[in-house]
Amino acid sequence: MITPPLEEAVDIIKEQQRRGLIHRTPLLRSESLSRSLSGDVYLKLEALQKTGSFKIRGAYYAMYKYIAEGYKRFITASAGNHAQGVAYAAQLHGVEATVVMPSGTPWLKVKKTMDYGAKVILWGESYYEAEKKAMELLSPEVKFLHAYNDPYVIAGQGTIGVEILEDLPDVDYVVVPIGGGGLISGIAYAIKRARPRARIYGVQAKGAPSVYLSLKEGRIITLESVDTIADGIAVKRPGEITMEFIQKYVDDVVLVDDNEIADAIYFLAERSRVLAEGAGAAAVAALLAGRIEERGGRGVAVVSGGNIDATVLVRVLNKVMARQGRIVKLVGEVPDKPGMLAAAAAVLAKYNVNIIDVYHERYDPHQRPNYVELAFVAEIPGNLNIEQVLEELKRKSFNFYVAK
Numbered sequence: 180m181i182t183p184p185l186e187e188a189v190d191i192i193k194e195q196q197r198r199g200l201i202h203r204t205p206l207l208r209s210e211s212l213s214r215s216l217s218g219d220v221y222l223k224l225e226a227l228q229k230t231g232s233f234k235i236r237g238a239y240y241a242m243y244k245y246i247a248e249g250y251k252r253f254i255t256a257s258a259g260n261h262a263q264g265v266a267y268a269a270q271l272h273g274v275e276a277t278v279v280m281p282s283g284t285p286w287l288k289v290k291k292t293m294d295y296g297a298k299v300i301l302w303g304e305s306y307y308e309a310e311k312k313a314m315e316l317l318s319p320e321v322k323f324l325h326a327y328n329d330p331y332v333i334a335g336q337g338t339i340g341v342e343i344l345e346d347l348p349d350v351d352y353v354v355v356p357i358g359g360g361g362l363i364s365g366i367a368y369a370i371k372r373a374r375p376r377a378r379i380y381g382v383q384a385k386g387a388p389s390v391y392l393s394l395k396e397g398r399i400i401t402l403e404s405v406d407t408i409a410d411g412i413a414v415k416r417p418g419e420i421t422m423e424f425i426q427k428y429v430d431d432v433v434l435v436d437d438n439e440i441a442d443a444i445y446f447l448a449e450r451s452r453v454l455a456e457g458a459g460a461a462a463v464a465a466l467l468a469g470r471i472e473e474r475g476g477r478g479v480a481v482v483s484g485g486n487i488d489a490t491v492l493v494r495v496l497n498k499v500m501a502r503q504g505r506i507v508k509l510v511g512e513v514p515d516k517p518g519m520l521a522a523a524a525a526v527l528a529k530y531n532v533n534i535i536d537v538y539h540e541r542y543d544p545h546q547r548p549n550y551v552e553l554a555f556v557a558e559i560p561g562n563l564n565i566e567q568v569l570e571e572l573k574r575k576s577f578n579f580y581v582a583k
Contacts, residue, residue, distance in 0.1 A: 180423050183334035185341070185369055188240045192338045200271055201235055202228050204339075206346040206479065211450045212466055218351075218475040220466065222451060223343055226459050226485030230295070232411070233362060233483050234264030234326075237335035241324055242268045244331045250322040251275065256310035258284045260411055260484050261326040266295035277321075279313040281305055285488055307415065327361025328418025336362045340369025343479055351476035352378040356461040356483050357390050357432065358412035360421025366481065367428035378473075381425065381432040382465040384440065384457075387413040391432045393422060408437045408491070411458025411484055433470040438502070440464045444492070445499040447482065456487040500558075506535070507565060508556050511572065511579030515541075515551040523553060523579075526571050533558040554582070 195201040204224050212220035225233040238261070242253060254277040255265045262278040269276030276297040280289060281304060293299050302312040317323055325332065343350060343366070353370060355363040367379040383391050386407035392400040399422055405413040417425070425432070435443075440457050443464035447453040455463075462480040465471050471478075487495075500506040509527075513519040520537070527534060540552035559565055565581060572579045 180427065181330045181420060183330045183337060183365065183368060185334050185337045185365075185372075188331075188334035189338050189341050191240050191243055192236055192335065195239065195271070200229070201239065203342065204228055206343065207451065209451060209480075211446070212463070212480070216466065216474060216478070218473070219477045221347060221477070221479045222447075222453065222463070223339060223479050223481045224453060225339065226453055226455050226482045230260070230263040230267050230291075231484055231486040232260035232264065232459070233336060233339060233481075234260045235267055236338050237329075237332035237361060237365070238264035238268040238324065239271060240335035240338075241329055241331035242272050242274070245322045245324070246272060246274060250320070252321045253277070253324050254279070254313050254316055254321050255324045255326065256280070256306060256313040257326060258306055258309070258410070259288055260486055262288065262292045262297070262299075263295060263486075265324055266292045266297035270296045277313075277316070279309040279316070281309050287488065288486075325418070327359035327364075328420050329361070330420060332361050333365045333368070333421070333424065335365065337365030337369040339481065340366035344370060344373055347477060347479065348374075349477060350374065350377055350479055352380060352471070352473050352478045354380045354382060354462040354465055354471055354478065354480045356409075356412050356458050356481065357381040357383050357417075357425075358387075358414040358458065360390055360417045360425055362481070362483060363429060364421045364424035368424055371428045378430045379428060380465070380471050381429050382461040382470070383432060383434055384409045384412055384461065385434045385436045387415075388434055389414055390417045390422070390425060391434055393417055394426070394432055407440070407457065408495070409440055409457030409461055411456055411486075412461060433465050435461060435464040435468055435470060438498075439468045441495045441499050443467055444487070444495050448496070453482060454485045454487065454492075455482050456484050459484040459487075504559060504565065505561065506556065506558055508554055508582040509568075509579045510552065510554045510582045511577050512547075512550045513553050513577055515549055520553065522575060523572065523577050524555070526575060526577070527555065527557060527568065529571070530563055530568050531560050532563070532568060
């Protein structure tokens with residue numbers, strides 16, 4: 180097994196932190212998680228890191244090492260956080276960086292990568308096509324900087340584990356999202372070396388369980404496809420180097436589904452005022468869903484990134500509030516004559532129900548000709564039983580129900 184130069188990585192990253200170029204991210208106690216798990220649970224907030232994720236740590240340190248070997252030009256493939264980490268690291272080092280991104284990458288991610296000074300090439304429909312293109316562009320003077328399967332990248336990410344130990348020396352367990360495995364490899368190596376009794380848990384999305392299946396099969400598994408809102412950990416194949424670290428230092432790997440990830444994004448936004456992307460919320464999702472069998476003790480969930488697209492965030496929050504009954508769709512049949520919409524809406528207003536959208540259905544062939552189907556999408560106050568509203572509507576001769 181390759182031994183990552185962790186001590187040097189810590190020194191290099193700390194120097195950049197003193198200069199204000201890389202953040203020493205906070206370790207914040209979560210009151211809600213602590214209560215639910217009957218212990219002390221903390222959030223390591225890499226969502227507040229430069230470029231919005233932990234990736235700058237590994238990219239900066241790996242680039243530092245390869246520059247010492249004589250490289251001045253770097254290339255990588257990425258659709259998100261690694262791209263921005265490499266671009267920013269190159270800016271800090273004063274070297275050239277090229278990032279090959281899939282052609283369907285959201286423009287905001289492309290622009291942010293370009294804003295850090297990298298050259299962007301849009302190519303292919305997936306990360307793997309982009310990576311193939313990047314490899315074709317290699318030359319003896321250009322170094323490919325892998326997102327996770329690199330000992331220097333692993334060492335850079337391991338600085339997070341060192342910081343956790345500095346802030347919480349008696350930590351009992353740490354929960355970490357897993358994509359290709361670079362983040363958990365570095366954190367697990369740093370923590371297990373100093374505190375062997377601490378337990379390390381990895382979390383993957385059910386729609387991208389490459390490490391989970393590789394551990395079960397005892398060999399590296401390549402997925403045919405991935406499907407999850409946690410695009411930051413949607414990796415088809417883990418690294419050979421990272422799998423060695425995971426097998427040696429990680430105690431267990433669990434899975435969470437997209438609804439559980441969405442719940443965690445919502446939880447972090449509402450309870451901790453932290454904006455997390457899908458991958459960044461995965462560790463918290465595992466704790467909220469009870470996938471990690473820990474009660475009591477002192478634990479840390481790594482919130483690895485906060486680069487969530489605004490439209491995705493809106494969809495996630497609306498879906499979660501709908502599942503919680505905080506947003507409902509009320510559907511009913513009302514007489515098709517003036518004043519009926521206002522009368523039904525007045526009932527909702529009486530109970531402080533806020534109407535978001537209103538729909539009429541006039542063209543259903545099964546609808547009675549003198550009636551119209553009316554639907555309200557509405558926000559429900561937290562202390563209100565929706566049955567009260569339905570009963571009031573019924574007393575007004577409006578028969579509504581909550582659409583599922």
